[in-house]
Amino acid sequence: MKVNIKKHTMMYPAPAVVASAYDSEGNADACTLAFATMCSHHPPAVMIAINSTLKRKTLKSILQTNEFCLAFPSADQAAEADYLGIESGYNADKLAKINYHHHKAEKVNAPIIDEFKVSLECKVMHIAEVGSHTQITGEIVNVQADEDVLDEKNRIVFEKLDPLVYDDITHSYFKTGEKISDAFKVGLKFKKE
Numbered sequence: 001m002k003v004n005i006k007k008h009t010m011m012y013p014a015p016a017v018v019a020s021a022y023d024s025e026g027n028a029d030a031c032t033l034a035f036a037t038m039c040s041h042h043p044p045a046v047m048i049a050i051n052s053t054l055k056r057k058t059l060k061s062i063l064q065t066n067e068f069c070l071a072f073p074s075a076d077q078a079a080e081a082d083y084l085g086i087e088s089g090y091n092a093d094k095l096a097k098i099n100y101h102h103h104k105a106e107k108v109n110a111p112i113i114d115e116f117k118v119s120l121e122c123k124v125m126h127i128a129e130v131g132s133h134t135q136i137t138g139e140i141v142n143v144q145a146d147e148d149v150l151d152e153k154n155r156i157v158f159e160k161l162d163p164l165v166y167d168d169i170t171h172s173y174f175k176t177g178e179k180i181s182d183a184f185k186v187g188l189k190f191k192k193e
């Protein structure tokens with residue numbers, strides 16, 4: 001039997017990703033986000049949503065520079081990603097606190113955090129105020145990845161990246177499981193019938 005449960009923002013699975021941008025003095029800001037997804041193939045684009053109260057220093061910096069990077073933490077980086085989501089750049093040099101380093105991205109003026117294995121370089125292409133959050137769509141203009149998470153065709157190997165998963169209902173981090181089937185193929189059996 002189905003029951004109605006409490007309304008809550010949700011998406012399964014949801015990631016925990018890290019957005020980064022430079023502030024007006026060139027300091028690197030970074031904060032953890034669960035509100036993030038892909039949203040266009042041509043051009044390749046992702047969308048993030050950050051609470052609009054401007055208490056988030058990273059949002060202020062993204063809106064000032066119109067550029068940001070988005071990194072995918074691995075499951076073994078849960079503690080570092082969590083810290084970037086519970087402290088503000090207004091109070092601490094967060095990257096220094098977790099002993100993480102950064103360099104300027106290649107195609108945008110935003111910091112790439114060295115310790116995260118994959119980072120998207122994004123230029124802001126659209127901004128919308130949606131309820132409590134500022135929704136920012138970023139065109140992906142470059143992607144930097146550590147060689148050790150790539151296959152021979154330079155594609156990201158999901159299991160090697162081992163991306164961090166987040167559950168906003170219980171405030172918990174998860175690891176993904178193993179590959180179960182090929183997309184666009186496993187459903188073909190129903191098409192043929």
Ligand SMILES: Cc1cc2nc3c(=O)[nH]c(=O)nc-3n(C[C@H](O)[C@H](O)[C@H](O)COP(=O)(O)O)c2cc1C
Binds near residue numbers: 030033049051087166
């Ligand atoms: C797992 C996790 C997910 C989060 N997701 C979001 C989010 O999607 N949007 C948002 O505005 N804040 C989110 N936060 C909170 C920000 O990361 C947090 O307010 C952070 O301290 C902001 O840092 P800043 O002021 O340096 O930008 C999340 C925090 C955690 C721990």
